[in-house]
Amino acid sequence: MGLKLADNFLWGGAIAAHQAEGAWNKDGKGVSIADILTAGANNKPREITDGVIAGNNYPNHHGIYFYDTYKEDLALMAEMGFKAFRTSIAWTRIFPNGDDAEPNEAGLKFYDDMFDEMNRLGIEPVITLNHFEMPYHLVKEYGGWSNRKVIDFFVKYATTVFTRYNGKVKYWMTHNEISNQANLDDDMMSEFMIWTNSGLQFKKDATATEKLAGMVQAAHYELVASAKAVQIGHAINPEFVIGGMLNVAPLYPASPKPADMLATQKARQLHDWFSDVHIRGTYPAEFEAFAARTGYRSDITQADREVLKAGKVDYLAISYYNSTVIKAKSDADTDFEDVQGYEVVQNPEVPVSDWGWAIDPQGLRYTLNELNDQYPGLPIMIVENGFGAYDDVIDGKVHDQYRIDYLKAHIAEVEKAVVKDGIPVIGYLSWGPIDIVSAGTGEMSKRYGYIYVDLDDMGEGSGKRLRKDSFDWYKQVIASHGTDL
Numbered sequence: 001m002g003l004k005l006a007d008n009f010l011w012g013g014a015i016a017a018h019q020a021e022g023a024w025n026k027d028g029k030g031v032s033i034a035d036i037l038t039a040g041a042n043n044k045p046r047e048i049t050d051g052v053i054a055g056n057n058y059p060n061h062h063g064i065y066f067y068d069t070y071k072e073d074l075a076l077m078a079e080m081g082f083k084a085f086r087t088s089i090a091w092t093r094i095f096p097n098g099d100d101a102e103p104n105e106a107g108l109k110f111y112d113d114m115f116d117e118m119n120r121l122g123i124e125p126v127i128t129l130n131h132f133e134m135p136y137h138l139v140k141e142y143g144g145w146s147n148r149k150v151i152d153f154f155v156k157y158a159t160t161v162f163t164r165y166n167g168k169v170k171y172w173m174t175h176n177e178i179s180n181q182a183n184l185d186d187d188m189m190s191e192f193m194i195w196t197n198s199g200l201q202f203k204k205d206a207t208a209t210e211k212l213a214g215m216v217q218a219a220h221y222e223l224v225a226s227a228k229a230v231q232i233g234h235a236i237n238p239e240f241v242i243g244g245m246l247n248v249a250p251l252y253p254a255s256p257k258p259a260d261m262l263a264t265q266k267a268r269q270l271h272d273w274f275s276d277v278h279i280r281g282t283y284p285a286e287f288e289a290f291a292a293r294t295g296y297r298s299d300i301t302q303a304d305r306e307v308l309k310a311g312k313v314d315y316l317a318i319s320y321y322n323s324t325v326i327k328a329k330s331d332a333d334t335d336f337e338d339v340q341g342y343e344v345v346q347n348p349e350v351p352v353s354d355w356g357w358a359i360d361p362q363g364l365r366y367t368l369n370e371l372n373d374q375y376p377g378l379p380i381m382i383v384e385n386g387f388g389a390y391d392d393v394i395d396g397k398v399h400d401q402y403r404i405d406y407l408k409a410h411i412a413e414v415e416k417a418v419v420k421d422g423i424p425v426i427g428y429l430s431w432g433p434i435d436i437v438s439a440g441t442g443e444m445s446k447r448y449g450y451i452y453v454d455l456d457d458m459g460e461g462s463g464k465r466l467r468k469d470s471f472d473w474y475k476q477v478i479a480s481h482g483t484d485l
């Protein structure tokens with residue numbers, strides 16, 4: 001008998017609190033770094049404002065009202081046969097300022113009820129602790145993750161929710177897409193990602209080097225905080241399955257030119273140290289060499305190194321949307337820190353989405369293989385994959401064959417990775433099973449859902465939910481355990 005998807009394979013979908021819940025200042029919730037991001041436009045990153053200002057440019061303040069509608073929405077997920085559903089706990093519902101002495105009971109109660117509902121429906125909660133949602137107060141008062149003290153605040157938050165939801169939640173992950181902030185080849189995006197991950201703000205004319213230096217030290221504290229949380233989580237309940245979460249996009253060289261190959265390798269290593277620390281508990285050699293010559297990660301103690309080793313993750317959670325092509329700007333060597341020595345270029349071999357994201361299902365199989373080569377046997381859960389597209393409602397229907405095509409092709413590659421390559425993929429959670437506010441653009445019109453939500457970019461609309469064509473399709477995929485794509 002050949003390999004097949006495990007019987008307990010986790011089919012389902014994933015969202016994040018700040019993109020769906022709304023209720024941004026209800027029941028004692030504090031302001032998060034997501035709450036002060038405006039809506040962007042034309043694929044430009046959203047603006048980071050200086051706290052909440054007047055105006056209606058924050059669609060995620062209301063999201064899709066999931067705070068009030070989660071029961072109805074989860075019922076729709078159950079109708080599709082979901083085995084698992086990933087969302088995040090909004091840190092600011094639990095510790096509104098991040099440094100509060102006591103947690104906010106109303107926030108704790110909200111997730112108690114939500115997790116009860118998931119369990120009642122037979123849907124396994126998969127919970128992210130930190131999905132671009134740090135309390136804004138920690139940025140203002142402490143400088144975000146540039147400050148070592150934030151480790152303790154995060155650990156206190158993690159300990160609080162691990163303890164409270166012990167028995168209701170088994171699958172966890174610490175920071176969402178921690179490695180995304182290493183996309184320094186693109187100045188504009190990197191600034192946005194360093195903000196969403198680390199809460200760091202730079203002066204207007206900051207160079208890529210300054211950003212890299214700030215990010216590297218902040219990321220070290222994030223990784224220490226993650227490792228401490230993993231250790232504490234396992235002490236609270238040895239059955240907890242706690243992962244590290246990374247965005248993975250295969251990097252292809254623009255040509256067989258050695259300079260392109262080396263630049264591609266260095267760009268990959270600039271992402272891989274995050275997974276090495278999560279999974280192996282140590283920084284890789286090339287990162288140590290880079291850190292030693294640049295001094296960017298100057299604050300690391302022996303105790304930190306021991307914490308990292310003691311807090312290795314149980315599985316790797318990944319998001320996969322696209323692949324990327326790297327081109328060296330000259331024939332010179334690229335070193336780890338030469339993030340401006342190369343550029344990202346279009347891949348002429350694959351189509352792109354309306355947002356310019358390369359559509360590359362085979363790249364998912366390639367990536368799963370690469371990960372298994374690097375970390376043999378480590379369970380991998382796909383916790384995001386999906387197709388952001390504009391949808392038209394015609395006579396109350398959404399015929400989203402383009403989304404079905406994308407998902408079908410990607411799931412087929414996951415199955416090859418399991419069946420032919422023997423890779424231990426334990427779940428597939430597609431991104432945004434219900435339309436939510438886009439993290440990148442802040443708008444509603446970039447939709448991923450099987451369920452359409454009648455709200456526009458300004459948050460206007462009835463909020464009504466509609467089953468798209470992809471709803472029935474995904475239901476059949478789950479019912480057939482992936483054999484009927």
Ligand code: BGP
Nearest residue numbers: 016176177388438439440441446
């Ligand atoms: C990931 C994030 C998600 C998400 C997704 C799609 O980076 O973890 O929060 O939204 O990408 O991105 P976007 O919403 O910009 O289309």
